[in-house]
Amino acid sequence: MYNLAINRRHFLKGLSNTSAALIAAGAFSPQFALAKTKSDNILIWIILRGAWDGLNVLVPYGEPNYYKFRPKLAIAAEKLHKIDGLFGFNPALGELHQLYKKNELLFAHAIASPYRSRSHFDGQKILENGTSRAGIRSGWLNRLIDVDKNHKAIAIEAGLPLILQGSAPADSWYPNKLNEKAHEVNLLQEMLANSPQLSRNLQQAMKIENMAMDMAIGGNKKATKNLENIIKQTASFLKSHNENSPNIAALELGGWDTHAGQGTINGRLATQLNNLERAILSLKKNLGSKWQKTIIIGCSEFGRTVKENGTSGTDHGTGSALLLAGGAVNGGQIISAWPSLKASSLYEGRDLYPSMDVRSVFKAVLLEHLQIGNSAVAHIFPDSDKILPLSNIIRT
Amino acid sequence: MARHQQATISDQSFNERLVHFWQNHFAISVEKRELKILSSAYEKEAIRPNVMGSFGDMLLAVTMHPAMLLYLDNYKSVGANSKLGLKRKKGINENLAREILELHTLGVDNGYSQQDIIAFANMLTGWSVSVKSDTGFIFNNNAHENEAQIFMQQKYNQPKMAQAKAALFYLANHKNTAGHIAKKLAQHFAGETNKRLTKNLAIQLEESFIKTGGQLKPLYQILIGHEACWQTAPLRFRSPNEWVLAISRASQNVRIKDKALIGGLKNMGHQPYFSGSPAGWPDYDSHWNSPSAFVQKWQIAKQLSRFIKTDPLAFAKVCFGENIDQHSLLAMQRAKNLRSSITLFLLSEQMQYR
Numbered sequence: 001m002y003n004l005a006i007n008r009r010h011f012l013k014g015l016s017n018t019s020a021a022l023i024a025a026g027a028f029s030p031q032f033a034l035a036k037t038k039s040d041n042i043l044i045w046i047i048l049r050g051a052w053d054g055l056n057v058l059v060p061y062g063e064p065n066y067y068k069f070r071p072k073l074a075i076a077a078e079k080l081h082k083i084d085g086l087f088g089f090n091p092a093l094g095e096l097h098q099l100y101k102k103n104e105l106l107f108a109h110a111i112a113s114p115y116r117s118r119s120h121f122d123g124q125k126i127l128e129n130g131t132s133r134a135g136i137r138s139g140w141l142n143r144l145i146d147v148d149k150n151h152k153a154i155a156i157e158a159g160l161p162l163i164l165q166g167s168a169p170a171d172s173w174y175p176n177k178l179n180e181k182a183h184e185v186n187l188l189q190e191m192l193a194n195s196p197q198l199s200r201n202l203q204q205a206m207k208i209e210n211m212a213m214d215m216a217i218g219g220n221k222k223a224t225k226n227l228e229n230i231i232k233q234t235a236s237f238l239k240s241h242n243e244n245s246p247n248i249a250a251l252e253l254g255g256w257d258t259h260a261g262q263g264t265i266n267g268r269l270a271t272q273l274n275n276l277e278r279a280i281l282s283l284k285k286n287l288g289s290k291w292q293k294t295i296i297i298g299c300s301e302f303g304r305t306v307k308e309n310g311t312s313g314t315d316h317g318t319g320s321a322l323l324l325a326g327g328a329v330n331g332g333q334i335i336s337a338w339p340s341l342k343a344s345s346l347y348e349g350r351d352l353y354p355s356m357d358v359r360s361v362f363k364a365v366l367l368e369h370l371q372i373g374n375s376a377v378a379h380i381f382p383d384s385d386k387i388l389p390l391s392n393i394i395r396t
Numbered sequence: 397m398a399r400h401q402q403a404t405i406s407d408q409s410f411n412e413r414l415v416h417f418w419q420n421h422f423a424i425s426v427e428k429r430e431l432k433i434l435s436s437a438y439e440k441e442a443i444r445p446n447v448m449g450s451f452g453d454m455l456l457a458v459t460m461h462p463a464m465l466l467y468l469d470n471y472k473s474v475g476a477n478s479k480l481g482l483k484r485k486k487g488i489n490e491n492l493a494r495e496i497l498e499l500h501t502l503g504v505d506n507g508y509s510q511q512d513i514i515a516f517a518n519m520l521t522g523w524s525v526s527v528k529s530d531t532g533f534i535f536n537n538n539a540h541e542n543e544a545q546i547f548m549q550q551k552y553n554q555p556k557m558a559q560a561k562a563a564l565f566y567l568a569n570h571k572n573t574a575g576h577i578a579k580k581l582a583q584h585f586a587g588e589t590n591k592r593l594t595k596n597l598a599i600q601l602e603e604s605f606i607k608t609g610g611q612l613k614p615l616y617q618i619l620i621g622h623e624a625c626w627q628t629a630p631l632r633f634r635s636p637n638e639w640v641l642a643i644s645r646a647s648q649n650v651r652i653k654d655k656a657l658i659g660g661l662k663n664m665g666h667q668p669y670f671s672g673s674p675a676g677w678p679d680y681d682s683h684w685n686s687p688s689a690f691v692q693k694w695q696i697a698k699q700l701s702r703f704i705k706t707d708p709l710a711f712a713k714v715c716f717g718e719n720i721d722q723h724s725l726l727a728m729q730r731a732k733n734l735r736s737s738i739t740l741f742l743l744s745e746q747m748q749y750r
Contacts, residue, residue, distance in 0.1 A: 191727035195745040204687035
C-alpha cells in the first residue's frame with residue numbers, strides 16, 4: 001500500500017502546480033514581493049540535530065528484516081502504537097499518536113535531503129541551506145524572508161543557525177538564564193555522548209557539582225522547565241500582534257546521535273522522543289487558536305544504519321523520517337514510497353533507501369501554507385526543478 | 397618552561413615523548429628544595445643523552461647523577477666498616493639500592509631478597525655528591541664499604557666503584573629487567589585497548605632487550621612497527637602533560653604563558669618533577685580519567701583557550717585534518733563564543749585520547 005503508485009499520485013498532483021511555477025520562474029524578481037500584510041500562517045522548524053533514527057521513530061514492524069537487522073534495538077510489535085500493517089509509532093510517542101489520529105500529524109518516511117555522505121556537518125548545512133552543496137552560506141528560510149516580506153523569522157538559539165543566515169535580517173533569542181556554562185554543558189553532553197568514559201565523567205561531575213544538568217535540556221524536572229520556558233516564549237513571539245513579530249520560528253533539539261546505548265522503549269532515543277513530544281504538545285497548548293494555522297516541521301540531517309552496531313547503537317545512515325504537525329497539516333497519513341528493508345534494497349547495502357527528497361515537503365509547505373509564489377519557491381530551493389512539491393499534505 | 401617549550405617546538409616529537417617516559421621511569425621528585433635547581437640538569441645530563449643509547453648507560457648515568465643521589469639519600473649512605481663509618485659510627489642507607497632494584501631494573505619482588513638490597517647498598521656506599529666536582533658526583537672512598545659482597549648469588553669483590561658498576565651492569569642485562577621495561581614501554585604506548593596485542597608487543601620488546609643487551613633503538617623500532625600501536629581506536633587517555641603538549645604542538649598560534657601552563661599542570665596533579673614518588677606517575681588511564689579530573693581539565697581548558705588565538709574550526713582542522721571528529725565540530729560551531737568553542741575542542745575525545 002505504500003507503493004510507488006500511491007505516491008505517484010502525490011507527485012502528479014504536485015506536478016500540475018509546478019508546471020505553472022516553471023513558466024513563471026523566468027519572470028521572477030524579488031521586487032515583486034513587497035511587504036503588504038504580515039502572514040497569518042505559522043511555520044515552526046525544529047531541526048533534530050545529530051540524525052534521528054527514523055526506523056525506531058516510525059517503526060516498520062511489518063518488515064521481518066527490521067527484527068533481523070536489529071536483534072537488540074528492534075521494538076517488539078506489541079509495544080508499538082500501530083497504525084496499519086507496516087508502521088507503528090515508537091511507544092514514547094503516545095501523545096503524538098493521538099495527534100495523528102486527530103489528523104494533526106503526519107510522517108514522511110524513507111526521506112532524505114540531497115546529501116549522500118555521512119558527515120553531520122555537511123548534512124546539516126545542506127538541510128539548512130536548501131541546496132545540494134554544503135558550501136552555500138545562506139539558509140533557505142533566510143531566502144524566504146528575503147524574497148517575501150510578508151514573513152518574518154526568529155531563531156530560538158544562542159547563535160543564528162545557517163537556515164536563517166543570509167542577506168535578510170533575522171532575529172534570534174535565547175533565554176539569558178542559560179548562561180555560557182550551561183550551554184557548554186549541553187554541548188559537551190552531545191559532543192561526548194558516544195565516548196562512554198568521558199560522558200560518564202561529565203555526568204558524574206555534574207552530579208557532584210550539584211549542577212546535575214540543571215540547565216541542560218535533559219530528562220529531569222528543571223530541564224523540563226527550561227524546555228517549557230523556551231516553547232512558551234516561542235509561542236508568544238508567534239502569537240504577537242506586533243507587525244514586526246515573526247510568524248516563522250527556527251528551533252533545534254540536539255542529541256540524536258545514538259551510536260551507543262540507543263535503548264528501545266527506554267534509553268537515549270526514548271528520552272529524546274519524549275522531549276520532542278513535549279515540545280510539540282507545549283507548542284499546541286501555548287499557541288491556542290493559532291494552532292489551526294500552524295505547521296511544525298521536524299527533521300534531521302539524515303538517518304541511521306538499518307543494522308545496529310556493536311555498541312547497541314546505530315551509525316550514520318541516509319533515509320529517515322520527517323514529521324509534520326499542526327492544525328494546518330492534513331494529518332493522519334504516512335507519505336512514503338517505501339523501499340523495503342530487503343538487503344538488496346538498502347542504500348549502499350546499509351541505509352534505508354531515500355525514496356523522497358525533503359524539499360518536496362518544504363516546497364508544499366511554502367506554496368500552500370505560506371502562500372509563497374512559485375517563482376519565489378524556485379529561488380528559495382534553486383536547481384531543484386525535478387523535486388516536485390507533494391500535494392495533499394496541507395489542509396486547505 | 398624550557399622543558400615544555402623543547403617538547404613543543406621539537407621536530408622530533410617521538411624523541412621528546414621518550415625523554416618524558418624515561419624521566420618518569422627514573423623519576424625524581426623535587427619536594428626536597430635542594431633538588432629544584434638540579435631537576436632540569438638531571439633530565440639533560442642523565443636522561444636525554446642516553447635515550448637513543450643503551451639502558452645500561454642510562455642506568456649508570458642516572459645512578460651517578462647528584463640529583464638521584466640526593467633524592468634517594470645515597471649521599472649519606474656510609475659503609476659500617478669504612479673509615480668514615482668506623483669513625484662516626486654511621487651506616488648504610490638502603491633507599492637508592494632498593495629503588496634501583498624495585499623500580500629501575502628488576503621490578504618489585506622480582507628475584508631479589510632483603511639481603512641482596514643490603515649487599516647492593518653496601519656496594520653503592522661512597523657514591524656521593526660534592527660541589528667540588530664538575531659533574532657534582534664524587535666517589536668517596538672513605539665512605540665505601542670495601543668488602544666483597546654476595547649479591548644475587550654472585551660474589552662481587554671488585555675494588556671501589558667498579559663493584560657497584562658491575563652490579564648495575566648485571567642488573568641492566570637481567571631478563572627480569574628486560575621484562576619489566578618491556579611491560580612499561582608497551583603499556584605506555586599501546587595501553588589496554590587491546591590487551592592481547594599489548595602483551596604480544598611486550599614479549600617482542602623483552603626478546604629484543606635480552607638479545608641486544610638493552611639497546612634502546614631496536615625497542616623503539618618494534619614500537620613503531622607493531623600492530624598494537626596502529627589501532628584505529630584511541631590507545632591511551634592523555635596524561636595532563638601530554639594533553640597540554642598536544643595543545644601547544646598543534647599550532648604556532650598557541651603560546652601558553654609559563655605561569656598558566658605550570659598552574660594548569662599543578663591543578664591537574666601533573667606538575668613536572670612533582671610526582672611525589674620515586675615510582676613517578678602511574679601510567680594507567682584510570683589514574684587520570686575520572687569525573688573530578690574532568691572538571692579540573694574543563695577549567696584549565698577555559699584558561700588555556702585564551703592563548704589560542706586562531707579560528708576554532710581552523711585550529712581543529714590543523715590538529716586533525718580530514719579526520720577531525722564531526723561531533724566536535726558540530727558542538728564547536730554551536731558554542732556561544734570563540735573561547736567556548738576552543739574549550740569544547742580541547743575537551744573533545746580526540747584531544748583527550750591519543
